[in-house]
Amino acid sequence: MKIGIPRALLFHEYAPLWTTFFEELGAQVIISENTNKKILNEGVQNTVDDACLPVKLFHGHVLNLKDKVDYIFIPRIMSLFKGEHICPKFCGLPEMIKNSIKDLPEIINTEINFIKSKDNLNETIYEIGKYFSTDFNTISRAYDIAYLKFEEYKKNMLNNIPNKNNKKIMLMGHTYNLYDTYVNMNTINKINLNEIDVLTPQMIDDIYINEYAKKYKGKIFWTFARKLIGTTLYLIENKIVNGIIYVSSFGCGIDSVVADTIERYIKRESDIPFMLLTLDEHTGEGGLNTRIEAFIDMIKWRDKNESNVPTHG
Ligand code: SF4
Structure with missing residues (x-):
């Protein structure tokens, strides 16, 4: 199974977490190419005019993955931390993409919403992981490994x-x-x-x-x-x-x-x-x-x- 991750928006922050998680579940992770003129132009052409540049680019990166993968990971991100909101563009991103780009592979658009607490973390990771495994323990283990990798990445940034x-x-x-x-x-x-x-x-x-x-x-x-x-x-x-x-x-x-x-x-x-x-x-x-x-x-x-x-x- 191939899962595509657009090299845009929060990929630049969470790449080690997401890629490790899917790889630990046995998926082949395909990341869109580095941004280039074609990705930018196609993103601009396929997005509503008043969108910000990063959202336009996200569209370009989705197009770059479109015919290469079985799934594309575009979570509906509502809130990442307790009591805090994220830009509303992230909440509507899966719909925006589906409306703008036709004939896409299946989109994994699980909601990520930790506004009240992270109590629903297990549910959230299961919802995402179930495309690749039905065993909760396997999914949970994959997440633990991915999270360690993410922590290590953040630590390396500090030493940078x-x-x-x-x-x-x-x-x-x-x-x-x-x-x-x-x-x-x-x-x-x-x-x-x-x-x-x-x-x-x-x-x-x-x-x-x-x-x-x-x-x-x-x-x-x-x-x-x-x-x-x-x-x-x-x-x-x-x-x-x-x-x-x-x-x-x-x-x-x-x-x-x-x-x-x-x-x-x-x-x-x-x-x-x-x-x-x-x-x-x-x-x-x-x-x-x-x-x-x-x-x-x-x-x-x-x-x-x-x-x-x-x-x-
Ligand atoms: S509008 Fe939202 S998605 Fe666009 S740059 Fe601002 S915070 Fe990011």
């Missing part, structure tokens, strides 16, 4: 903190914007070429993120917002980066609120330079390069001339 002596920029945003190098035109590499290291929120321990998120004077409803606001407050207090670049998707309502909140916090509580990069399918590489170079120049100038240069690009 680059060279202590280099300057550092924190790249903030959804994992699918930070780690899809086609979409962000390899922003991490562009920064690294200037001998500046890049951190991402995945390199900050959840323990700190959660602890600092609690200091935020307001209610946080979204998982994504908790992670980024917690990361920001941690960075402000611990002064471990020389600049923050927020990579956002055009048309993302959540980004517009969270990026604005973060920017205001940074301006009020610190002198860390901040820049917002908004991406869509029309973003040109030349313009992106110019903005990144200008931001890096400003950080280097600040180092030499202290506070004579404004911090917010």
Whole structure:
């Protein structure tokens, strides 16, 4: 049995969990290719106009898998953590895909909803695993192995903190914007070429993120917002980066609120330079390069001339 996983959206965060789980159940996991021009164009053509770029790309990745697999994994994600919501686009994703793309293989669209608690975790993994095994113990064992792999992956990300002596920029945003190098035109590499290291929120321990998120004077409803606001407050207090670049998707309502909140916090509580990069399918590489170079120049100038240069690009 072949199961396809689109290399898009939360794949960039949960890949080790999902792939290991299905492989442990004996499935052959096929992951869509790295994003390329064809995937982007087909995604754009097969999605409603007002969708955000990551959702358009998801469509392109589903098309890339369409004729290669028996199933495609598109869970209906309602909530990943107790008391927290996720972007509504994730809740309607299976329907959106079915409406936009015809003749698809069967979609595994199990609901993942931990808003009240994780008490229904066993049920959820059984619902997903039953396509490949009817034995609950086999499914449960596969999940335990997958979860260990996922924990190991997260731990390795923490140990990935680059060279202590280099300057550092924190790249903030959804994992699918930070780690899809086609979409962000390899922003991490562009920064690294200037001998500046890049951190991402995945390199900050959840323990700190959660602890600092609690200091935020307001209610946080979204998982994504908790992670980024917690990361920001941690960075402000611990002064471990020389600049923050927020990579956002055009048309993302959540980004517009969270990026604005973060920017205001940074301006009020610190002198860390901040820049917002908004991406869509029309973003040109030349313009992106110019903005990144200008931001890096400003950080280097600040180092030499202290506070004579404004911090917010
Ligand atoms: S959070 Fe924003 S970028 Fe992500 S799926 Fe929702 S609207 Fe799109």
